[in-house]
Amino acid sequence: MAKTLPERPRAVLVGVQLPGVTDEAHAADLAELKRLVHTLGFDAVATVSQRRQRLATGTVLGSGKLKELSELTGGSGVIPSGAQGKTSKAREKWEAEADAEPEDPDAPVAPGDADPNGSGAEPPDEDDDAFPDTDAESDADAEATAVEPGPRPTVVVVDHELSPGQLRNLERATGVQVLDRAGVIVDIFHRHAKSHEARMQVEIARLNYLAPRLRESSGGSERQQGRGSGDSAVELDRRKIRDRLAELREGLAAIQKDQDHRRYARRDQLRVALVGYTNAGKSSLMRALTGSTVLVADQLFATLDTTVRAMQPETRPRILVSDTVGFIQKLPHDLVASFRSTLDEALEASLLLYVVDASDPTWAAQLEVTRTVLREIGADVVPGKLLFNKVDRLDAAVQEALRAEHPEAIFLSAHRPDDVAMLRREVIAFFEASMVEADLVIPYARQARIGEVYEHTTVVSQAYDETGSRLRVRGLPGAIARLTRSFQE
Ligand SMILES: Nc1nc2c(ncn2[C@@H]2O[C@H](COP(=O)(O)OP(=O)(O)OP(=O)(O)O)[C@@H](O)[C@H]2O)c(=O)[nH]1
Ligand SMILES: [Mg+2]
Helix, strand or coil: CHHHCCCCCEEEEEEEECCCCCHHHHHHHHHHHHHHHHHCCCEEEEEEEEECCCCECCCECCHHHHHHHHHHHCCCCCCCHHHHHCCCHHHHHHHHHHHCCCCCCCCCCCCCCCCCCCCCCCCCCCHHHHCCHHHHHHHHCHHHCCCCCCCCCCEEEECCCCCHHHHHHHHHHHCCEEEEHHHHHHHHHHHHCCCHHHHHHHHHHHHHHHHHHCCCCCCCCCCCCCCCCHHHHHHHHHHHHHHHHHHHHHHHHHHHHHHHHHHHHCCCCEEEEEEEECCCCHHHHHHHHHCCCCCCCCCCCCCCCCEEEECCCCCCCCEEEEECCCECCCCCHHHHHHCHHHHHHHHHCCEEEEEEECCCCCHHHHHHHHHHHHHHCCHHHCCEEEEEECHHHCCHHHHHHHHHHCCCCEECCCCCHHHHHHHHHHHHHHHHHHCEEEEEEEEHHHHHHHHHHHHHCEEEEEEEECCEEEEEEEECHHHHHHHHHHHHC
16 A cells, blocks of 8 residues: 555664563564654664664664664765764763753753763764674674665664764764654654644653754754854754743743643542553543544554543533543653643543553553553552453453453453443442532522532432522532532631
8 A cells, every 4th residue: 555655765673672671572662663653654664673782882783783774774884984073172062961961951852771971972882892792693683684675765763762972873874864762752742743732842842852963964864054154053053942942831831820720620520531552542432432533543642632521421420531642661751741741630530541452462561651650740549440442353362361360450442332331331430439428508699509519419309498408419528528618608
């Protein structure tokens, strides 16, 4: 099918299997990178993989593998030595700062496990020799690099976070544009962000990501300033980025204040949030439960905005359902920070529905990523239910085994109305269980506000006496306490 479409850029994936990473986990990582790259509009046509003790400081791969990679892209396979001499003092300083500014909340994405001292890694690394067994290992999986026939790949995508220096070195050696995993995710977020807020959050993350990587054009990556006065152009860009970041933060703070108000207004309502790994089926369940038309798509990070809708048909009191941004492993730090406010929805829910794609063999690792992120924002104290979604794709035996292992979980398919109805009953039952019954007296003078009671509780019976109407209600203890107070004032 892809052949009839306009040509998609062809990409080579690069992954290093570090100690402690199993073959399965490594393969799953690369498969996920392939999906990310696909979502971005590239075709991954080859994978270069190597086992190493750690990422090579300068070029990620050892020199042998780097040659192999560069043969695929038509690059020289080496870092031209002349190119290294040109780095001026100002640029060095800028890069060094960019690589290591941990105390600055605006600091660019940390280089992660790669290149911990963030030197920018200009000189070609020499650690190939320090690990003499690596060459043998690279020979061992040399035959893994098969390329689909067609034109030369024009992009290299590395499954790790690269320091600006590593990125530049790889571009020089391969002669093509190099993206790292964080860059791919940032770009996807950039394309998928719809609301004003999400766009601002993503722009902040993107600027933080791009800033340390600004440089004169090399290997086809975009460069706004064209040629000219080199470092001063970089300096200028840097100032512009700082200004823009400040402006964005201000705008975001205003929007978030507004949202805090709205959230405050919803505080008495019954709320459930759908959380989970990207593509697990959160938006599909959201649609099914609320009849809303949120985007459902077989791509990663289809949803970037939190949507809140009442469960349909409406219950009394109504139950609000939130759809949230999905998680992924190795999510760039900046993006996690950007989406923290989105995740506040999850924090404020009374119930979290952990949606898992049961048909994905790596579901357990995906669930762990979800739990870890939620733990980090303190949402692990919110009661949760485990939802094994997409069971329509499982064969009966696998499903049986899963059910036996997780008797407390809900098994369903977002595509089956009966399953969704069952989920709805489960959600209602959860809230029922936490509700209490109480009597509310509404003085005649305040009858106009009786609607508030109906909004936040279930009215079991109603009677009238000389003081006003007397309602027997069921609701969450907090809501009842607030209503009682508000009608006594
Ligand atoms: N077979 C099957 N496919 C499903 C089911 N639920 C969702 N899908 C499909 O899975 C893909 C992802 O679904 P979404 O609902 O967009 O997933 P999401 O969790 O919202 O994903 P993000 O917004 O990207 O984080 C879509 O192609 C859905 O049609 C299910 O129960 N069975
Ligand atoms: Mg979604």
